[in-house]
Amino acid sequence: MKTQLVEGEDFYYNSKGLLVLTEKYHLERGTCCGNWCRHCPFNYDRVPEPRRSSLLEQRSRNENT
Numbered sequence: 713m714k715t716q717l718v719e720g721e722d723f724y725y726n727s728k729g730l731l732v733l734t735e736k737y738h739l740e741r742g743t744c745c746g747n748w749c750r751h752c753p754f755n756y757d758r759v760p761e762p763r764r765s766s767l768l769e770q771r772s773r774n775e776n777t
Contacts, residue, residue, distance in 0.1 A: 717723055722737040735751040738744075746758030748767060756764045 717737070719725075721734065722740075723731050723733050726732050732750055735753050738749060738751060738753050744752055744754035744757040744759070746756075746760075748756065748759055748763065752767075756767050759767060
């Protein structure tokens with residue numbers, strides 16, 4: 713994995729100024745970290761229930777709008 717993150721490629725800052733990791737970063741990382749990441753490409757595999765189901769439902773609603 714890279715040692716230095718590239719803004720706009722590996723992460724960005726949201727409107728609240730928080731750092732958000734991109735899907736690309738997560739794919740390079742290789743696994744879900746379990747931290748409820750916004751762009752998790754692993755369907756929140758390591759997030760415990762019931763939070764995991766809630767996140768997947770929220771993602772589904774956002775994709776359909």
